[in-house]
Amino acid sequence: MKTRTHDYDVTLTWTGNHGAGTSAYNTYGREHEVSTAGTPTILGSADPAFRGDPTRWNPEQLQVAALSQCHMLWYLNLAAEAGVVVTAYEDNAHGVMAQDSRGAGQFESVTLRPRVTIAADSDPDVAERLHSKVPEVCFIARSVNFPVHHEPTIVVVPRGTPAGP
Incomplete structure (x- = not known):
């Protein structure tokens, strides 16, 4: 049986630089965007237990x-x-x-x-x-x-x- 492969391309863009980058654990946001051509962007973050935004997918x-x-x-x-x-x-x-x-x-x-x-x-x-x-x-x-x-x-x-x- 011939094996077929399928490719999946996703772009992840960190949007959580609040001005100081990752200068300390509590200075940056976990916000990010997950996107791919032709689909709505998914707004992501970390789990709220890890300083994430509870209004975004983790x-x-x-x-x-x-x-x-x-x-x-x-x-x-x-x-x-x-x-x-x-x-x-x-x-x-x-x-x-x-x-x-x-x-x-x-x-x-x-x-x-x-x-x-x-x-x-x-x-x-x-x-x-x-x-x-x-x-x-x-x-x-x-x-x-x-x-x-x-x-x-x-x-x-x-x-x-x-x-x-």
Whole structure:
């Protein structure tokens, strides 16, 4: 099988120089912008625990979001292939990061909690089982070195209910 590669270019621009640069830990801001051609800029910062701006995305939130997005996109693909008609999907994902005494940290785990609504004619057991197949193919989940747990909830739309918004 031929291997294909995909390239992803992102520009990160630090915007937190408040006049003194990094002359001391508390003199500079953690604000930055993440951009790429053709998409809206993401306003980023550090986690508020590390002097970051709580109104901006931090890298840890983006890591959890990337896992949640990848899981959803692969799940929808697998559902379509399996004949499961998904009419709504929402995930309340949660990540846990631990810091050691030096201040270094790493994720211990991420738990995805997708609430998936399926059409009345779809099999809820198949819909639930598909979540366990996603980690085999999700690019982001296959790239992390910590466990990603899944706690799905499957809701079946009663017959006669409109399928979408």
